[in-house]
Amino acid sequence: MKERASKEQKHVDDEVAETSAPVRSPLGRTPLNVLIQVFFILLAFVTIFGFVRAATKDQKRSLCSAMCKFGPSYAGRNRIAPDFTLPDVNGNQVSLASYRGKTVILNFWASWCEPCREEMPALARLALMLEGRNDIVLITISTDEDVSAAKDTLATLFAADDELKSKIPKGTIPFPVLLDPEVAVVTEKFGTTKYPETWIIDEDGYIRARFDGARDWAGSLALSVFRAVDRGPGCLVEFAEGKPVGDHTDLCNAE
Numbered sequence: 001m002k003e004r005a006s007k008e009q010k011h012v013d014d015e016v017a018e019t020s021a022p023v024r025s026p027l028g029r030t031p032l033n034v035l036i037q038v039f040f041i042l043l044a045f046v047t048i049f050g051f052v053r054a055a056t057k058d059q060k061r062s063l064c065s066a067m068c069k070f071g072p073s074y075a076g077r078n079r080i081a082p083d084f085t086l087p088d089v090n091g092n093q094v095s096l097a098s099y100r101g102k103t104v105i106l107n108f109w110a111s112w113c114e115p116c117r118e119e120m121p122a123l124a125r126l127a128l129m130l131e132g133r134n135d136i137v138l139i140t141i142s143t144d145e146d147v148s149a150a151k152d153t154l155a156t157l158f159a160a161d162d163e164l165k166s167k168i169p170k171g172t173i174p175f176p177v178l179l180d181p182e183v184a185v186v187t188e189k190f191g192t193t194k195y196p197e198t199w200i201i202d203e204d205g206y207i208r209a210r211f212d213g214a215r216d217w218a219g220s221l222a223l224s225v226f227r228a229v230d231r232g233p234g235c236l237v238e239f240a241e242g243k244p245v246g247d248h249t250d251l252c253n254a255e
Contacts, residue, residue, distance in 0.1 A: 064235035066224030068244065068252035072209040075239035079207045081106075081199065082189040086178040089147055094139075094178055096201075103136040103230050104201040105217070108186045110143045111153035113195040115214040120154065121161045125218035127174035128167060135203075136226060138175045143195075145181040202229055209239070 067075060081104075085095040096104070107123060109116035127138050142150040154173055158164045168174055186192045190199070198217070200209040208229050215222060228234040238246040 063228045064237050064248075064251040066221045067209065067228060067235040067237065070211065070215065070221050070225055071242060072239045073212045073242050074210040075208065075235070075237065077202075077206050077208060077238075080205050081201045081207050082185075084185040084189060086141065086180055086185060089151055089173070089177045089179065094176060096139075097205075099137055099139070100205055101203050102134070103203055103226060104199075105136070105138045105226070106199040106201060107138070107140040108143070108190070108192050108197045109140060109195050111149045112144075116196040117153065117157060119196050119214035119217070120157050121164060122215070122217045122219070124154075124158060124161075124164050124168065124174055126222070129218065129223075131174070135230060139178065140175055141178045141180050141186055143180050143183050143186055147179055150177055150179070200225065200229055202234075208234065212242075 081096060083095065083097045085093055088094050096106075105126070109120070111117070123138065123140065130136055130138060144150045151173070154177070155171065158168050159170070180186050190197075194212065196214055198211045198215065199207060200211075202208050209225070235251070236248040237244050237251050238248070244252045
């Protein structure tokens with residue numbers, strides 16, 4: 001009898017022990033352990049998010065680096081370039097719309113403009129670099145009244161350059177030269193009064209940048225600007241009167 005009572009008491013004690021054990025989750029983890037694990041998961045998520053955000057910012061800054069250093073007078077993405085049709089030096093009619101789907105580098109110049117003359121060899125080198133490309137094109141518009149003035153000026157400049165005279169056959173021009181002696185396009189449509197001036201127009205016809213004055217268009221900075229325009233949204237920084245404006249000016253702060 002005593003032995004039976006002892007066994008029953010032991011059974012009761014075992015049940016009490018089981019009911020007084022620490023409360024655990026269905027997977028055998030205490031609430032404290034679960035909270036610790038959730039904390040580390042959240043910490044990992046925040047860390048990864050921070051790295052991704054920083055990497056995205058660096059990528060955006062990289063796309064804007066050349067643009068910020070090259071210093072456009074204007075940069076944006078909400079103005080469509082006005083269409084036009086002009087004759088080239090050979091008498092062929094050329095329209096801006098015919099280049100839709102390509103990035104267009106549009107340069108305004110005149111033979112009597114000294115900065116234009118200084119810049120022209122760099123444009124010729126750029127044109128040679130772009131040969132065979134079907135995604136980007138260089139077009140120039142001369143406001144000379146006499147077509148021979150434009151052609152003779154280019155021939156003289158190319159012949160005087162040791163590199164270009166060996167690469168450009170005599171009497172040829174490596175890029176289209178359109179004629180606008182009445183400045184119906186250069187001034188009336190684009191508002192340009194000082195030369196040289198260069199516009200970058202994207203494949204959809206939007207003006208992405210305008211550069212006043214001569215630049216080294218065959219240099220690494222210029223090529224990076226073209227690549228940025230060719231890559232989707234490109235640089236997000238807007239420029240007005242030569243200064244970055246808008247919500248993304250910080251992308252130029254380190255430049």
